[in-house]
Amino acid sequence: MKSRTIAILAREGGVGVETVRFYQRRGLLPTPERWSRDGVGTGVRRYGEEDVRRLRFIRSAQTAGFTLEQIKELLSLDAGEDRARAHELASERLAALDKAIADLVEARTALRRLAGACASTDQGPCPIIAAFQGEAA
Amino acid sequence: MKSRTIAILAREGGVGVETVRFYQRRGLLPTPERWSRDGVGTGVRRYGEEDVRRLRFIRSAQTAGFTLEQIKELLSLDAGEDRARAHELASERLAALDKAIADLVEARTALRRLAGACASTDQGPCPIIAAFQGEAA
DNA sequence: CTAGGTTCCGTACGTCAGTACGGAGTCAAT
DNA sequence: ATTGACTCCGTACTGACGTACGGAACCTAG
Secondary structure (H helix, E strand, C coil), X not given: CCCECHHHHHHHHCCCHHHHHHHHHCCCCCCCCEECCXXXXXXXECECHHHHHHHHHHHHHHHCCCCHHHHXXXXXXXXXXXXXXXXXXHHHHHHHHHXXXXXXXXXXXXXXXXXXXXXXXXCCXXXXXXXXXXXXX | CCCECHHHHHHHHXXXXXXXXXXXXXXXXCCCCEECCCCCCCCEECECHHHHHHHHHHXXXXXXXXXXXXXXXXXXXXXXXXXXXXHHHHHHHHHHHHHHHHHHHHHHHHHXXXXXXXXXXXXXXXXXXXXXXXXXX
């Protein structure tokens, strides 16, 4: 089972070793006991499938815009029964995500106009500020 | 013309006074000379329409994901002739914007499934981690 | 003319999410 | 058994974007 060293866990999760340690300090990942096969010395910590899944989940949740603090809460909810809270967190984030997407689409429209205005003539200054006026949130 | 105090400029631009000063330090907004109507004392700095426009542009460009450093460059280009550079900056950001939007849409899909999985049953833990597996960039 | 609110300025602090460093201990291969 | 890579741990630093503080100067209303 728990055969991975921290470097392997990090690689499988697509992050750096320092990041794993950072998540442990933040309570997002468990810090297993040190362990040595032959019982000699203090050994190093070893990680299993479950840790890889948690780590990958953290990355996914981050792309959904959750903060590490919120992800920590989601992870704790995963083991518990408080589906109301889980649903609440998800809904809040979903609304924020909708707004973020709308904002970005709007910004893209404004920016396209900038690029267009810039390309439409080929002399003099590019009217950058004008291209943005009245746009975006 | 230049009749606004810094607090008024800040309010019209939708930011705080300290933020205006911060932008000045970063070279995104000009720092006009102090000026007193009656010629007595050193006076305070006054701001006009142009400053409001610049400030609003900064906010818009930020929602388009430009960093303050890039916005500074855009502002300097606005006065100049280097439309090739302006076009380059805009194109780069446009591509980044497209990717960001796609990522967020993907994250939203994953999150919707989470909320759905959570709502589909009403007992036991909400399968949060499972709902995300294999999703998102 | 005085009380209060503002402005000005430098410097310090805050947040979020890491990244880097350095020395001691540990592990795996030769 | 030695070498070289990796682990552990605390602490410090980064970068992007502000926010707060504190004292002196200033401006405005009563």
